[in-house]
Amino acid sequence: MSELLVQEKEVVIPGQILAKGMDFLPAHGTFREEDNIISSMVGLVNLNGRLIKIIPLTGPYIPRRDDVVIGKVVDIGPWGWRVDIRWAYQAMLSLKDATQEFIERGTDLTQFYNIGDILMVRIVNVSGSKVIDLGMKGPGLRKLTEGRMIQITPSKVPRLIGKQGSMITMIKEKTETRILVGQNGNVWISGLDPIKEKVAVDAIDIIDKESQSEGLTDSIEKYLNDKLGIKKEKKVEEKKEEVKEEKESKKKEK
Amino acid sequence: MVKRIDGRKFDELRKMEAKVGVIPNAAGSAMFKIGKTTAIAAVYGPRDFQAYLQNPEVGVLRCNYNMISFSSGGERVRPGPSRRSREISLVTEKALLPAVDLSAFPNAVVDVYVELINTDAGTRCAGISAAAMALADAGIPMRDLVSAVSAGKFKGDFIADLNYEEDSAEEGVDFPIAMMPRTGAITLMQMDGIVEKDDIKEFMKIGKKACEKVYEVQKKALREKYGK
Known part of the structure; x- marks a missing residue:
């Protein structure tokens, strides 16, 4: 006799028994022990x-094939570049996957990408021995310049993007910044106006912290409106701004 | 009814408090407080580990236990790196290892740092309880949580969760155990003092019951962070 002990969307913790009996099958994040299916993560x-x-x-980013991620070049060798993509193992960007150009033997590879450069790359292959191959062939894959990288919890990337990109599009449009989100939780932000860019960074921070709360898209929209509205009135009435900021800080506390 | 020095019942634990996610920099973190003993655990990783210790089959768990220099008066135990802290680091690692599944992270390491900011007996147990929550917070695959508490004997009575006076008394027996609550498997068992053979059974009984109480607090803390 099989029995389900949890409901859809219920929060579970490691070691919690989810179902008894052989009628259910364990998938990602669960395992079977004797007759029980047990959760292995929060x-x-x-x-x-x-x-x-x-x-x-919660949890680390687990690389998957065809994910587009943002990483940082940490080493250069004769084979190509080694990139840190926030994963326990470093990922390799080999010469053949890096560029369409012909690279002659002995070329100085730093003229393409140097240590410390931020790259938007695609995961070409994840081998069983955890070696990750990266590629730069595809639309939008390039070296990222003029901007800054912030990090969010990798498991919250879908929330930041929103349904069909609703959340990220809203932040982009309201703050007039360009935002690129890597599946590994690295986010690249570049805006013309540093104040608006800061608002975007703060909004992403809020999403990272309060990802489970309901109606997040609405509250972020309100946050952006408030913040950006204030900036326009700034020169006219400074007092008003102070009052508003107080209110916001109270809201944040809540 | 005869009670203990601090007025508790024999099987009563000190007041417990737990919080998950206390260190924003870490992948996962937790605080566990039992009585005056406060442990903070932080987990980093899985991360790159290019050392002679790396294992190509399974990830390595590395624990570090430390009493912060101002954490106690230093009457009995001097805080800081010592033979004792090395030993407790090791038993913490052994206590947690059966519960974590690091097969997905070969050659990598998961670091667990346990810091005791205030101590009043039962530090290794508080550390293990905090570390288990921190590992869950870090999203490391786990087969179960680990709950730890000490059982013991003081003036002929079997007691749970010894405080400093009971622990340091000459006739006292300290018997810390850690348990995986779902299966009841014991992952840590140490003993300090002179006991009879039959006492062990009694320690196990009282200790297992106490571990379950710790587990309830851990569960609640984890749900508090992630639940609505």
């Missing part, structure tokens, strides 16, 4: 027929 339950899956609420 996350939300997702039921799909007989499959029980956990959508993680």
